[in-house]
Amino acid sequence: MEHAEEHEACLEQTQRYCVERPIYNQELLQAQLHRRERTPQTLRQKITHSYRCSSKKAKSHLYSFLPILKWLPRYPVKEYLLGDIISGISTGVMQLPQGLAYALLAAVPPVFGLYSSFYPVFLYTFFGTSKHISIGTFAVISMMVGGVAVRQVPDEIISVGYNSTNVTDSFEYYHARDAKRVQVAVTLAFLSGIIQLCLGFLRFGFVAIYLTEPLVRGFTTAAAVHVFTSQLKYLLGIKTKRYSGPLSVVYSIAAVLSKITATNIAALIVGLTCIVLLLIGKEINLRFKKKLPVPIPMEIIVVIIGTGVSAGMNLSESYRVDVVGNIPQGLHPPAVPEIQLIPAIFVDAIAIAIVGFSMAVSMAKIFALKHGYTIDGNQELIALGICNSVGSFFQSFSITCSMSRSLVQESTGGKTQIAGALSSIMVLLVIVAIGYLFEPLPQTVLAAIVMVNLKGMFKQFGDVAHFWRTSKIELAIWVVAFVASLFLGLDYGLLTAVAFAMITVIYRTQRSDF
Numbered sequence: 001m002e003h004a005e006e007h008e009a010c011l012e013q014t015q016r017y018c019v020e021r022p023i024y025n026q027e028l029l030q031a032q033l034h035r036r037e038r039t040p041q042t043l044r045q046k047i048t049h050s051y052r053c054s055s056k057k058a059k060s061h062l063y064s065f066l067p068i069l070k071w072l073p074r075y076p077v078k079e080y081l082l083g084d085i086i087s088g089i090s091t092g093v094m095q096l097p098q099g100l101a102y103a104l105l106a107a108v109p110p111v112f113g114l115y116s117s118f119y120p121v122f123l124y125t126f127f128g129t130s131k132h133i134s135i136g137t138f139a140v141i142s143m144m145v146g147g148v149a150v151r152q153v154p155d156e157i158i159s160v161g162y163n164s165t166n167v168t169d170s171f172e173y174y175h176a177r178d179a180k181r182v183q184v185a186v187t188l189a190f191l192s193g194i195i196q197l198c199l200g201f202l203r204f205g206f207v208a209i210y211l212t213e214p215l216v217r218g219f220t221t222a223a224a225v226h227v228f229t230s231q232l233k234y235l236l237g238i239k240t241k242r243y244s245g246p247l248s249v250v251y252s253i254a255a256v257l258s259k260i261t262a263t264n265i266a267a268l269i270v271g272l273t274c275i276v277l278l279l280i281g282k283e284i285n286l287r288f289k290k291k292l293p294v295p296i297p298m299e300i301i302v303v304i305i306g307t308g309v310s311a312g313m314n315l316s317e318s319y320r321v322d323v324v325g326n327i328p329q330g331l332h333p334p335a336v337p338e339i340q341l342i343p344a345i346f347v348d349a350i351a352i353a354i355v356g357f358s359m360a361v362s363m364a365k366i367f368a369l370k371h372g373y374t375i376d377g378n379q380e381l382i383a384l385g386i387c388n389s390v391g392s393f394f395q396s397f398s399i400t401c402s403m404s405r406s407l408v409q410e411s412t413g414g415k416t417q418i419a420g421a422l423s424s425i426m427v428l429l430v431i432v433a434i435g436y437l438f439e440p441l442p443q444t445v446l447a448a449i450v451m452v453n454l455k456g457m458f459k460q461f462g463d464v465a466h467f468w469r470t471s472k473i474e475l476a477i478w479v480v481a482f483v484a485s486l487f488l489g490l491d492y493g494l495l496t497a498v499a500f501a502m503i504t505v506i507y508r509t510q511r512s513d514f
Contacts, residue, residue: 064376064379065127065379065382066126066127067126067127067128067129067379068125068126068127068417071416075416075418079415080415080416080418081418082413083412083413083414083415083419084413084414084415084416084418084419084422085419085422086293086294086412086413087408087409087410087412087413087414087415087419087422088409088414088418088419088420088421088422088423088425088426089422089423089426090294090295090297090408090409090412091134091405091408091409091412091414091419091420091422091423092422092423092424092425092426092427093297093299093300093426094134094297094299094300094404094405094408094423095117095121095134095136095137095405095423095424095426095427096114096117096300096303096426096427096430097299097300097302097303097446097449098113098117098136098137098299098402098404098405098449098453099113099114099116099117099136099137099427100113100114100303100324100438100441100446101113101446101447101449101450102116102137102138102139102142102450103116103137103142103397104231104234104443104446104447104450105139105142105143105145105146105227105230105231105450106137106142106143106145106146106149106185106397107145107146107149107150107181107185107242108146108149108178108181108182108185108397109178109182109325109326110324110325110327110446111326111327111328111431111435112182112185112395112396112397113137114327114427114430114431114435115331115332115391115394115395115396115431116136116137116391116396116397116399117136117137117424117427118396118424118427118428118431119387119390119391119394119396119424120135120136120387120388120391120396120399121134121135121136121387121399121420121421121423121424121427122420122421122424122425123383123386123387123390123391124383124384124387124417124420125417125418125420125421125424127379127382127383127386127387128379128380128383128417129364129374129375129376129379129380129383130360130363130364130367130368130375130380130417131367131368131371131373131414131415131416131417132364132367132371132406132409132410132414133360133363133364133367133401133406133409134401134402134405134406134408134409134420134423135360135384135387135399135400135401135402135420136399136402136405137397137399137402138356138359138399138400138401138402138403139223139224139227139450139453139454139457140220140223140224140227140355140359140490141352141355141356141359141398141399141400142397142398143223143226143227143230143490144223144348144351144352144355144398144490144491145185145188145189145352145397145398146230146242146244147244147245147248147348147489147490147491148184148185148188148244148345148348148491149181149184149185149188150181150242150243150244151244151245152180152181152184152341152344152345153177153180153181153184155177155241155242182395183337183338183341184338184341184345185397185398186337186392186393186395186396186397187337187338187339187341187342187345187392188345188348188349188352188397188398189337189388189389189391189392189396189397189398189399190337190388190389190392190393191337191342191345191346191349192349192350192352192353192356192388192398193353193384193385193386193387193388193389193390193391193392193398194385194389195349195350195353195385196353196356196357196381196382196384196385196388196389197381197382197385197386197389198385199353199357199381199385200378200379200380200381200382200385201378201382203378204378204381205361205376205377205378205380205381206377207354207357208354208357208358208361208362208377210498210501210502211354211355211358211498212474212477212501213474214463214467214474214475214477214478214481215477215478215481215497215498215501216358216359216362216481217460217463217478217481218460218463218477218478218479218480218481218482218485218497219355219481219482219485219490219493219494219497220457220460221457221458221460221461221463221482222481222482222483222484222485222486222490222493223457223485223490224454224457224458224460225249225486226248226249226485226486226490227450227454228451228454229249229252229253229256230242230252231447231450231451232252232253232256232447233255233256234267234271234322234443234444234446234447235267235268235271235272235444235447235448235451236256236260236263236264236267236268236271237263237264237266237267237268237271237320237321237322237444238256238259238260238262238263238264239259240252240255240256240258240259241255243255244489245489246487246488246489246492247487248489249486249487250487264319264320264321266315266319266320266321267315267319267321267322267442267443267444268444270306270309270310270315270321270442270444270445271442271444271445271447271448272448274302274306274444274445274448274449275448275451275452277298277301277302277305278298278299278302278448278449278452279452279455280298281296281298281301282298282452282455284296285298289411294412295408295411295412299449302445302448302449303438303441303445303449306441306442306445307437307438307440307441307445310323310440310441310442311440315440315442316440321442321443321444322442322443322444323439323440323441323442323443324438324439324440324441324442324443324446325439326439327435327436327438327439328435329431329432329433329435329436330431330432331394331431331432332394332395334393334394335393335395336393337392337393347491348491351490351491351494351495352398353385353388355400355494356384356388356398356399356400357380357381357384357400359400359401359403360380360384360400360401361375361377361380363401363403363406364380364401367406367410384399384400387399403456404453404456409423463478464478464479473504473507473508476500476504477497477500477501477504480496480497480500481493481494481496481497481500481501484496484497484500485497
């Protein structure tokens with residue numbers, strides 16, 4: 001008692017912590033902790049113990065692999081269903097125009113964007129651990145896919161064998177070119193999915209930490225420039241060759257400028273009008289988001305208006321405005337990807353697999369932290385791998401999480417991936433029933449949708465000032481990621497940025513002031 005009073009007086013007088021603990025030696029510590037000597041095990045015993053599976057362990061693994069089995073039986077219908085329905089409809093009306101638009105980035109016909117907005121989204125409902133992210137087409141991944149497709153199937157290869165002097169305008173030319181590019185895109189999705197599955201089963205979810213924030217933001221900012229540049233020809237209504245690889249952004253701008261005098265005025269007017277409407281709609285949604293029950297779906301509105309105006313004024317025939325064209329009804333039967341393409345696209349598949357996972361898991365962590373639940377990075381890899389690999393058999397190209405759709409899915413009351421499943425069903429209805437109605441849709445409208453959705457990425461140029469104030473090392477990573485990805489292409493740019501980021505880690509560990 002007296003000792004306690006002295007201890008309290010010590011704290012009051014010195015305002016310091018007084019710590020007291022027993023002194024242990026090895027024998028006393030072992031006795032205190034009741035340490036048990038481990039009996040050595042043979043390799044066979046270790047393997048047998050590792051693969052021993054009780055019913056409890058099997059159930060745990062099943063719940064981990066199929067998270068829907070855990071949360072669906074406990075789904076509170078009265079509390080969650082209405083919010084999920086509203087969220088699913090809101091997200092679905094975004095999936096449709098974005099799927100059509102991002103297919104142009106992937107260098108495949110628009111209908112394949114719809115396939116990529118259905119199969120992977122529906123599959124993620126069963127295997128994903130995030131309750132709020134919206135899986136599907138995304139600008140950066142679609143651009144990477146398109147770069148590989150154009151590199152593997154350039155215009156010059158397909159033009160061989162066509163004797164027409166106007167080969168680039170022939171239906172047969174475009175059909176043959178697009179068919180080969182689709183095969184490249186779906187094989188790339190298959191391979192990137194297999195890579196994600198392997199990384200997930202090997203518990204390699206930690207690889208995302210090597211893609212630091214400045215690296216990812218610098219990379220995606222450069223990707224936004226690539227995407228914007230690729231859409232200029234659709235906005236202006238001119239025909240130019242699509243480039244890929246180092247300096248492709250420079251060649252693309254030069255090609256557009258060389259044909260600027262051939263701008264289709266009708267296409268330009270339609271495109272600029274859509275851009276203005278989309279910007280106004282986004283500003284209204286931002287300013288009045290607390291008063292609006294759901295965001296105004298401006299993307300689907302401009303798609304409907306653009307389709308109606310194009311059909312009513314016959315823009316394709318009267319003003320030579322490029323339109324979406326044939327959208328076959330129904331779903332494709334499953335087909336095996338072209339395995340012989342794998343050696344040529346293996347490195348690209350690794351880049352797409354890692355970038356896609358990094359974007360999905362970073363967005364999933366934000367929502368998980370906000371709503372008080374956890375996600376499993378390794379299971380997210382497995383879920384994305386299943387979405388990509390299985391979807392590829394049904395003509396889907398590579399997918400990941402979309403930031404804009406995820407924000408809508410969460411802000412409109414979505415509580416679970418039931419909302420994602422409902423959005424995919426909406427896309428399915430379009431594919432099997434009313435897809436043909438969008439055939440007159442001008443491509444310049446899709447270009448406008450893509451360009452406006454880049455607004456958030458272009459705001460990342462403000463990172464330069466932020467990192468200048470906070471960390472010169474992170475600023476250097478951002479600049480290297482941006483410049484390398486801009487001029488070397490997204491694939492080589494990403495590798496360069498990762499290598500430079502690792503060098504900075506070594507530099508920091510060798511400096512005493514870091």
